[in-house]
Amino acid sequence: MKKQNTFIxxxxxxxxxxxxxxxxxxxxxxxxxxxxxxxxxxxxxxTNYQLHMVVLxxxxxxxxxxxxxxxVSIALHRKSKGHEAAQFTHSTTxxxxxxxxxxxxxxxxAVPATSALVQMEVAPETEMTIKxxxxxxxxxxxxxxxxxxxxxxxxxxxxxARRLASGTDPETVENYLLDVDKPLxxxxxxxxxxxxxxxxxxxxxxxxxxxxxxxxxxxxxNEAWTEIMEPGIYRGQCAExxxxxxxxxxxxxxxxxxxxxxxxxSQQRQEMAHEQSQVERLWTRDELMELGENVYAAQCxxxxxxxxxxxxxxxxxxxxxxxTTGPVQxxxxxxxxxxxxxxxxxxxxxxxxxxIAATLTYTRNAFGNETGDVVQPQTIARIKNx
Amino acid sequence: MSIExxxxxxxxxxxxxxxxxxxxxxxxxxxxxxxxxxKDIGTLYLVFSLLMFFIGGSMAMVIRAELFMPGLQLVEPDxxxxxxxxxxLIMVFGAVxxxxxxxxxxxxxxxxxxxxxxxxxxxxxxxxILPFAFTMLLSTLFMDSGGPAAGxxxxxxxxLQGGQSxxxxxxxxxxxxxxxxMGSINVIATILNMRAPGMTLLKMPLFVWTWLITAFLLIAVxxxxxxxVTMLLTDHFFGTSFFNAAGGGDPVMFQHIFWFFGHPxxxxxxxxxxxxxxxxxxxxxxxxxxxxxxxxYATASIAFLSxxxxxxxxxxxxxxxxxxxxxxxxxxxxxxxxxxxVFNWVSTMWRGSMTFETPMLFAIGFxxxxxxxxLSGLMLALASVDLQYHDTYFVVAHFHYVLVPGAxxxxxxxxxxxxxxxxxxxxxxxxxxxxxxxxxxxxxxxFFPQHYLGLAGMPRRIPDxxxxxADFNMISSIGGFIFGxxxxxxxxxxxxxxxxxxxxxxxxxxxxxxxxxxxLSSPPPYHSFNTPPVIDSTTIAHAGEAH
Numbered sequence: 001m002k003k004q005n006t007f008i009x010x011x012x013x014x015x016x017x018x019x020x021x022x023x024x025x026x027x028x029x030x031x032x033x034x035x036x037x038x039x040x041x042x043x044x045x046x047t048n049y050q051l052h053m054v055v056l057x058x059x060x061x062x063x064x065x066x067x068x069x070x071x072v073s074i075a076l077h078r079k080s081k082g083h084e085a086a087q088f089t090h091s092t093t094x095x096x097x098x099x100x101x102x103x104x105x106x107x108x109x110a111v112p113a114t115s116a117l118v119q120m121e122v123a124p125e126t127e128m129t130i131k132x133x134x135x136x137x138x139x140x141x142x143x144x145x146x147x148x149x150x151x152x153x154x155x156x157x158x159x160x161a162r163r164l165a166s167g168t169d170p171e172t173v174e175n176y177l178l179d180v181d182k183p184l185x186x187x188x189x190x191x192x193x194x195x196x197x198x199x200x201x202x203x204x205x206x207x208x209x210x211x212x213x214x215x216x217x218x219x220x221x222n223e224a225w226t227e228i229m230e231p232g233i234y235r236g237q238c239a240e241x242x243x244x245x246x247x248x249x250x251x252x253x254x255x256x257x258x259x260x261x262x263x264x265x266s267q268q269r270q271e272m273a274h275e276q277s278q279v280e281r282l283w284t285r286d287e288l289m290e291l292g293e294n295v296y297a298a299q300c301x302x303x304x305x306x307x308x309x310x311x312x313x314x315x316x317x318x319x320x321x322x323x324t325t326g327p328v329q330x331x332x333x334x335x336x337x338x339x340x341x342x343x344x345x346x347x348x349x350x351x352x353x354x355x356i357a358a359t360l361t362y363t364r365n366a367f368g369n370e371t372g373d374v375v376q377p378q379t380i381a382r383i384k385n386x
Numbered sequence: 387m388s389i390e391x392x393x394x395x396x397x398x399x400x401x402x403x404x405x406x407x408x409x410x411x412x413x414x415x416x417x418x419x420x421x422x423x424x425k426d427i428g429t430l431y432l433v434f435s436l437l438m439f440f441i442g443g444s445m446a447m448v449i450r451a452e453l454f455m456p457g458l459q460l461v462e463p464d465x466x467x468x469x470x471x472x473x474x475l476i477m478v479f480g481a482v483x484x485x486x487x488x489x490x491x492x493x494x495x496x497x498x499x500x501x502x503x504x505x506x507x508x509x510x511x512x513x514x515i516l517p518f519a520f521t522m523l524l525s526t527l528f529m530d531s532g533g534p535a536a537g538x539x540x541x542x543x544x545x546l547q548g549g550q551s552x553x554x555x556x557x558x559x560x561x562x563x564x565x566x567x568m569g570s571i572n573v574i575a576t577i578l579n580m581r582a583p584g585m586t587l588l589k590m591p592l593f594v595w596t597w598l599i600t601a602f603l604l605i606a607v608x609x610x611x612x613x614x615v616t617m618l619l620t621d622h623f624f625g626t627s628f629f630n631a632a633g634g635g636d637p638v639m640f641q642h643i644f645w646f647f648g649h650p651x652x653x654x655x656x657x658x659x660x661x662x663x664x665x666x667x668x669x670x671x672x673x674x675x676x677x678x679x680x681x682x683y684a685t686a687s688i689a690f691l692s693x694x695x696x697x698x699x700x701x702x703x704x705x706x707x708x709x710x711x712x713x714x715x716x717x718x719x720x721x722x723x724x725x726x727x728v729f730n731w732v733s734t735m736w737r738g739s740m741t742f743e744t745p746m747l748f749a750i751g752f753x754x755x756x757x758x759x760x761l762s763g764l765m766l767a768l769a770s771v772d773l774q775y776h777d778t779y780f781v782v783a784h785f786h787y788v789l790v791p792g793a794x795x796x797x798x799x800x801x802x803x804x805x806x807x808x809x810x811x812x813x814x815x816x817x818x819x820x821x822x823x824x825x826x827x828x829x830x831x832x833f834f835p836q837h838y839l840g841l842a843g844m845p846r847r848i849p850d851x852x853x854x855x856a857d858f859n860m861i862s863s864i865g866g867f868i869f870g871x872x873x874x875x876x877x878x879x880x881x882x883x884x885x886x887x888x889x890x891x892x893x894x895x896x897x898x899x900x901x902x903x904x905x906l907s908s909p910p911p912y913h914s915f916n917t918p919p920v921i922d923s924t925t926i927a928h929a930g931e932a933h
Contacts, residue, residue, distance in 0.1 A: 033857045035838035037774055048771045055768060059761035066728060067754060073735045074750070077671075078742075085672040085739035085898075095680045098729045099722060106718045109768070114711060116770035121707045162458060162850055170456040170853055177456075177852045201544040202637060204702055204777060208843045212773035215703045217638060218543060219631020222704035239702075239777040239845045241537045243544060244464040247848030313530045313549060314464070343547060 038208050041230045041255075045211025047116045055109055062105075120212060123225040126193035130184070134196075134203030134216035134238065136343055137245035137302070140350060141184050144195075148268045151350050153298060154248050155179035162248060178235040181298070183252035187261035188231045196222045200345060201243060207236030207251055215240055231255045243343065245302060279353045279377040285361065288374060292362025295355045300363075303343060308367030314343065319367035328364070328373055332383060335360060353380040410912050419514070422506035423912060424491045425808075430513050431488030432801075436877070438480030438520065439794075443870055445473040450832075450866035453859050458850050466849035467535035468527065474538035478655070479562045480520050482789070485797050486658040487512075487569045490597050492808065494573060496903035496910060497591045499582025499919045504575035512568035519561035526551040537847060539648070540615065542629040542640050546622045556619045563608040570601035577601075582902070584921035588682070589928050591901050592675065595682050596661030599689045603650045603657075606693075611647040614640060638703050645696035653692045656788060657685060659756075659796030660727060663749045665901070666803050667731055668927060670746035671738025672898035677730040678928045684723035684730075691720050701772045710769045717767035724760050728753060743896070744818030748799030751791060751826045759787030762837065777847075780840025786833045791826070798825075798876065805883055806891035810909040813883035817875060824872040831865025900927040 039049045077083045131142040135151075142149040153159075158177050161168035170176040186192060196205055198216035206213030213236075214224045228234075236251040256264060297306065303315040310317035318324045323331050335356060338346035347356055360375040411417045421427055448469050452460050461469070491509065495502055503509050527533040531549020534540065545552070577598045581590070590598075617628040618640070627633020629640045660681075668675045675681065697705060697713040705713075731753050740746070762784040766775055775781060798821075806812050835858035840846075844855045851859065891908040905925055906914065919925075 033838070033854055034842035035858075037841045038843070044770075045774075048774055051768060052765070052771045052774070055765050055771070059764060063757065063761060066732060066757060070732050070735065070750070070753070073732065073738070074740065077736065077738050077740055079672070079739040080741070083737075083739050086737040087673065088676070088737075089674045090677045090679065094729075094733070095677055095726065099726060102722050102725045106721060109764075110715060110718060113714065113768040113770060116768075117707065117710060117714070120770050120773070121710070164458040164460075164462055166457070168457070170850075175852070177850065201547070202541060206777075206845070208774060212770075213702050213776060214773075217631075217703065219637070220704070236843070237845050237848075241467070241541070241544065241847040243547065244462070244467060244535070246467075247463065247845075247850050313532075314547075 040209040040211045041228050041232070041234065042209070042211050042226050043229075044116075044120050044226070045209060047119055048211045051112055051116050054112065058105065058109065123193065123223065124191055126191045126225055128187075128190060129193045129195060130186070131195040132197070132205055132216065133349075134198035134200075134205065134242070134249075135345060135350060136200050136243050137238070137249040138299075138350070139184075139203075139205070139249065139251060140199075143265070146265050146269065148265065148272065150182050152180045152182045152184060152252070154250060155181055156298065159248070159298075159302075175235070177248065178237070178250045178252070180250055180252045183233070183254040185254045185256060185261065185264050186228060187258050188228050188255050190258065191227045192225060194224045194226070196224060199349065200343070202240050203238050203242045203249070204240035205236075205251060206239040207234050207253055209234040209236075209253075213239045228253075228255045231257050275352055275354065279381050282376060282378075283354075283357070283374075285374050288358045288361040289365065290358075291354065292358035292360070293366070295351065295359045296362055296366075299347075299351065300359065308363070308369075318363050319369065324363050324367075324369050325371055328360075328375065331360060331364065332375070332380065336380070336384065348384055353377045353384065356380050420510070422502075422510050424495050424503045424506070424509065424914075425910070425912070427503075427509050427513050428488045428491030428493075429808075431484050431491060431516075434513075434516060435481050435483075435485035435488060436880075438476050438484070440873070441524070442473050442476035442481055443873065445469045445476065446866065447870050449473065450863040452849055453851070454863040455860060456851055456853050456856050461849070463849045464532065464535055467537075467847070468533040470847055471534045471537050472524075472527065475523065475534070475559075476520070477789075478538065478651070479559075480516075480523075482655045482793050482797070483562075483566060484516060486597070486600070486655070487566075489593075489658065489662070489797075489800055489804075490569070490573050493804065493903060494576055494594055494597060495580070496906060496914045497594050497901060498577060498580060498585055499902050499915050499921070500576060500580035501913045501916050503572050504580055505572045508568050509572050512565045512572065515561050515565040515568075519558045519565065522554050522561070523558035526554050529554070539641075539644055540618060541644075542618060542621065542637050545618060546629075548622075552622055553619065556615045559615050560612055563612045566604050566608050570604040573597055573601040574605075582915065582918035582921060585902075585926075588679065589921065589926060591661075591927060592664035592678070592681055592685075593658065593661035596657040596664075596685050599685050600654050600657045603654050603689055603692065607647040607650045607654075610643060611651075614643040614647065617643075638700070641700050641703060642697065645699045646693075648699065649696045650689075650692040652785070652788075653688060655793045656756075657689065659752065659793045660685060662796045662800040662803070663731065663752050665927075666745045666749040666799055667734050667753075669803075669896050669898045669900070670743060670749075671735050671740050673734060673738040674927065675730070676733035676736075677726070680726055681730055684726045687723040688720060691716060691723070695720065698767060698769075698772070701769045702776050714767055714769040718764065721760070721764050721767075728757055728760075741897075743802075744813075744815060744822055745799045745803035747819065747822040747826075748795050748802065751822065752795040752799060755791030755795065755826075755829070756788055759784055759789075759792055762787065775840065777845055778840035779836040779844045779846055782846050783833050783836035783840060786836070790833065791829050795825075798822075801876075801880070803896075804903075805880065806895045807903060807906075807908050807910065809884050809887075810891055810907075811883050811887035812889040812891050813879050813887065817879045817882070821872060821875040821879060824875065825869060828865045828868035828872060832862055832869050833865070835859075835862045835865075900925065902926060 037049055037052050039046055129144040131144055133140040138151050138153040140151050157173050158179055161170055161173045196214050196216045198218045203216040204213050205216055210226045214222050232255055234253040238246055238249045304310050304318050308319040323334055336348040338344045354377040357375045357377040357380045364371045364373045452466055529551040531551045534548055534555045536545035577594060620626040621628050627635040629635045629637045664675055664681060695713060695717045698717045701710060766772055766784060802818055839855055839858050844851055893907050894904050902919055
């Protein structure tokens with residue numbers, strides 16, 4: 001008898017502690033970490049939130065009923081209380097009932113689940129198109145109508161703090177791991193089509209506030225659409241394992257009212273025109289070295305390391321390498337077109353001609369490479385255009 | 387070694403005849419390396435899987451330690467990815483699957499009234515392949531190019547970026563597959579050919595039924611996995627383009643092939659668990675299993691459905707609407723037979739005369755926590771919301787609920803249940819219960835917060851995270867450390883039971899136990915039944931519902 005009491009007390013205390021623990025965290029006054037799915041800012045995300053909550057409560061109800069029956073049985077039908085075991089073995093009626101009731105519940109869930117999926121997958125007429133390309137480990141955005149394109153990478157402050165034993169407390173970095181150098185700027189209340197693909201491995205583009213994620217598959221183009229109802233900053237991350245820096249390729253949306261968005265577009269177009277004129281002029285060695293050092297730190301150092309020593313075995317050293325100290329032509333070729341089957345990408349798709357020229361100049365003269373070579377942006381442009 | 391002293395049960399007509407023919411090999415190598423005995427091979431499988439459980443578990447400790455707080459403190463991201471990949475491969479192929487084959491080896495011949503497995507020499511080979519396969523797999527961690535780091539799903543093109551060590555991974559998977567298929571052939575041959583006269587299919591214990599169905603699943607899908615990884619191998623080393631879009635291939639095709647294997651695979655890990663729990667609950671409720679026939683049909687239905695739901699792992703790859711609807715509906719259907727099982731377990735307990743020894747505690751823990759994992763599975767089935775849940779910690783929480791307090795709790799329940807039968811000694815009930823309570827509490831602290839993390843937007847397979855996820859990651863890690871450490875109690879209880887326990891087990895062991903294995907002495911004779919036992923309705927658990 002005493003043993004059974006110990007059992008009941010242990011079980012009750014355990015259950016109470018666990019329940020109190022979770023209820024406390026879920027209580028309305030709780031101000032700590034978020035514990036539920038976002039409602040988001042699109043019709044699709046709100047539909048998904050509602051469906052999630054409905055099914056969650058159905059599951060809770062099923063759980064409460066099933067577990068209650070179990071706990072009643074555990075409390076009453078125990079040998080220590082002298083309960084004699086009944087010897088019934090089956091009931092076809094019962095089996096039919098608890099087959100049919102779940103089927104009815106499932107059909108009831110399937111109806112809203114089907115309409116939610118149709119709402120998401122059947123795209124309306126869209127007003128603009130953004131092409132998203134996943135790279136290891138950054139996103140490229142192209143505005144198909146406005147001919148704007150840029151790369152969006154992890155913000156430098158996060159990128160420094162996230163190094164192994166960096167000594168920087170992530171709590172001191174604003175939006176740690178969820179900030180980028182150039183966010184994707186989008187207009188509010190506009191139906192936008194996304195064309196999603198990847199250049200190297202599979203990535204997945206996910207902003208929870210939009211209500212979905214979609215895989216970016218190399219060689220294939222996936223479509224998705226959205227209409228964001230409220231201007232604001234929305235953050236997300238790559239959701240498909242894509243290599244060592246999978247955790248470090250965030251997505252940031254800066255959603256603007258229509259008029260502000262238009263202003264941003266014209267400013268971007270001016271900047272791109274300015275960039276074009278930069279390619280055509282001759283740069284000094286110092287200008288190239290300065291820009292090259294910045295680009296190297298932002299784009300190359302992740303793999304080849306700040307000191308050019310690389311990370312054996314996957315990421316070769318640039319210091320004293322046969323590529324960075326060999327013929328310029330071959331070096332340009334590797335940077336522009338990448339190396340098949342390795343993480344070395346075709347940078348012609350991601351960086352401007354000035355950036356590439358500057359980086360080449362930098363890597364051929366830094367880390368003790370001292371080749372004395374200067375690579376001009378117009379050289380890169382000429383090679384790229386055949 | 388004398389076993390007569392433990393005879394204390396009824397219906398015992400077999401043992402006396404056995405003792406004279408109990409030819410245990412004497413040398414260590416003869417006994418273990420060249421063994422063809424189902425019990426010795428079962429022991430080898432179980433010890434091997436326990437070792438793998440700790441190796442895979444220590445990788446989980448590395449993962450939880452790195453995720454203890456934001457920022458990278460311990461390992462580089464690439465090594466973190468090797469740990470998540472290896473943890474899964476080791477736990478799935480090295481811990482859970484071989485453990486179930488170990489149970490099958492020990493119990494199926496005793497449960498159907500056979501002297502041994504049908505194909506004893508193949509049995510030896512199917513075990514001894516495994517240590518070599520896993521040595522090869524683990525050795526990749528020490529190679530220049532490191533271990534596999536693309537996740538256990540090995541999705542190309544990422545997995546193809548791995549270095550030379552990838553070939554070792556593929557060959558290790560081939561060997562595990564060969565081992566599993568041979569084990570399955572043996573199980574099927576034993577069950578279909580070696581049952582004692584009168585042990586009709588619908589009188590077999592549910593554990594035997596679930597393993598029979600599992601064995602067919604294994605034979606159906608392990609070759610599919612072998613094909614998939616072979617194509618990865620040739621894409622990587624021989625320039626083919628099965629999964630390379632630039633060469634006319636399709637990376638998504640790999641995912642379809644992988645999950646055609648992968649979804650039945652998750653049922654391969656859970657169906658024998660259903661079987662074990664269906665043995666334990668009636669024993670400690672002192673009441674026959676409710677709805678035996680329905681349980682058999684439910685298991686078969688789950689197995690069938692497992693072949694037509696695979697693409698629910700791939701709702702985000704860009705499938706046509708009709709495809710998504712089909713896989714959503716088919717997946718939701720699985721809730722029906724799974725529900726039938728849970729309702730039958732509860733009905734078995736209902737109006738029983740229950741006691742709560744360690745096996746029963748783990749079985750009840752299984753039913754509750756597996757049901758929680760099943761319910762989150764229903765949520766994941768809904769394709770549109772899955773586009774939010776997919777690849778987040780919500781999924782991690784879901785599959786760990788069905789695998790850890792699911793499959794692993796059932797393995798522990800089965801171990802405590804049959805350990806006295808295997809060893810002839812009782813384990814320490816006190817320490818068994820401590821093991822249960824510490825495990826049951828810590829496993830929830832470990833995995834429950836991961837639901838919150840996923841819903842709040844934390845992707846899986848990341849080595850570092852934004853500060854908004856800090857609290858629950860720390861709680862989860864603390865739970866993980868306690869859960870990991872508490873498994874040392876399990877080892878302690880087993881070692882004590884095998885080598886130190888002075889309390890002899892009776893043949894029956896448990897007051898309410900029914901089934902042929904309990905008619906044998908504890909420990910049972912080296913060859914279980916040399917003459918077929920007489921099947922009578924008082925000794926077996928399922929004498930037919932109609933009577």
